Amino acid sequence: MFEKVMSFPVQLCPTVSMAKPGADTNNWGEAAAGFVSDDSLIQGFSQLHDSGTGGNPSLGNFPLFAHPGCPEDDFTKCNYIALQRATSRINDSATARPGYFAIGLNNSVYTEMTATAHASLFRFNFPSEAQVPYVYAGSGDEGIPQTVPNSPLILVDMVDLSNSRSGGNIEVNTTTGRIKGGGKFRPSFGQGSYAAYFCADFDGAEIRRTGTFQHTKATDSVHTLGDLYSDIRIPQGSVGAWVHHPGLRERGAGDRRLRLLARGRGRRGRVAGEAVRD
Secondary structure (H helix, E strand, O other): OEEEEEEEEOOOOOOOOOOOOOOOOHHHOOOOOOEEEEOOOOOEEEEEOOOOOOOOOOOOOOOEEEEOHHHOOOHHOOOOOHHHHHHHHHOOOOOEOEEEEEEOOOOOOEEEEEEEEOOOEEEEOOOOEEEOOOOOOOOOEEEEEOOEOOOOEEEEEEEOOOOEEEEEEEEEOOOOOOEEEEEEEEOOOOOOOOEEEEEEEEOOOOOOOEEEEEOEEEEEEOOOEEOOOOHHHHHOEEEEEEOOOOOOHHHOOOOOOOOEEEEOOOOOEEEEEEEEOO
């Protein structure tokens, strides 16, 4: 009998699929492929994964993370870096079957995912209440219940599981919400480096604001980072872009369904996401 599962839990095309979405935990002791079925925290849902353990963690590139809202409705007060946004899972909420994985987090977001050969599809389900519970173990406030205004913010981080990225570029379009970027990463075994890229398009809901973040600092006045798109060099660690969507407060209490569809493609992978609130 296995006590833990240590692998990426979704793959729709076993022999040819490049896109392998899955939940990534902060269980560094296991050197796992991303997901570990214990009580370790979930820090994102990334696009590329290896199977197996041992050596250094690899891949886990470009994780998405969905916040149901930000404290005081202030985007600068959301948790952006992996260490702080890491969130505990709801016990027994994980569901897996061939080509599908879902899990609920204690920040009130239930995430579902699947894949095709070159695309990942995520659906982030948000509660319908105007005020949403907001609890993050990684930021040290796990024991302090809080609520935030219902206004989802979805970020894309440039990190991988082993924090091996060097350089890179990222850009968010202020009109469409498209986020695209890429960087160089190191493999867990072998020498040299590899380049990976992504492009994510969000459709189906209004865009409230967009921006970028570098570590814990977020801004809505800078929308490009890196040598390709700007003169701001990307540091190592959690760096990325985000899209903020209006919640019930802006849309009205009678409109309780928000649908965000994201489509994208890249040289090493494609990312897609969908957010639904009923």
